[in-house]
Amino acid sequence: EAQVTQNPRYLITVTGKKLTVTCSQNMNHEYMSWYRQDPGLGLRQIYYSMNVEVTDKGDVPEGYKVSRKEKRNFPLILESPSPNQTSLYFCASKRAFGEKLFFGSGTQLSVL
């Protein structure tokens, strides 16, 4: 089944404790992206990747890192999480010349 898999679904952590949210897609998509969803705001892009070893900042990249060493994986790293990073996170992917985004099931992160 074609899908974007995110893990974990739920995560509670404390300020300053490094964490990684994994994202993997099995559709051979070139483009992958991370978004965060906060109440009253639309999905905001954190980082994106056009292909392997090509990543770029989105609208809200501060406090996040990403890597794209393989086509299928695009992990989101929070080196030192802070409470303002409490949010619902979505990973998404698509073909390079396609339009439609395929989303993962989301990760609800709480930073205490």
Add this chain to the structure above:
Amino acid sequence: ILNVEQSPQSLHVQEGDSTNFTCSFPSSNFYALHWYRWETAKSPEALFVMTLNGDEKKKGRISATLNTKEGYSYLYIKGSQPEDSATYLCAFKNLEGGATNKLIFGTGTLLAVQP
């Protein structure tokens, strides 16, 4: 700053009612307009991607229209069913976003259909 606005914020209808919501976006340098359906605890799923002024798309009881000159899109649901309950997101891409694949998302319209 590019802004995408959706209205209403939320909508409660009875089963069988037809309904529609609006997405407004900047009319200049248009590239594409997306609609996504997001059910609670699930992933957003693409409904439509529209690129041409006057485009009309249909998927079962759901349809959408696009007016790029005035910067709006309508999503219609005919004969709403409880399973249509979800948040409907629209997202806009301009010509600059065409190169970077950047989508600007609205805040969504939350639809609740009462049986």
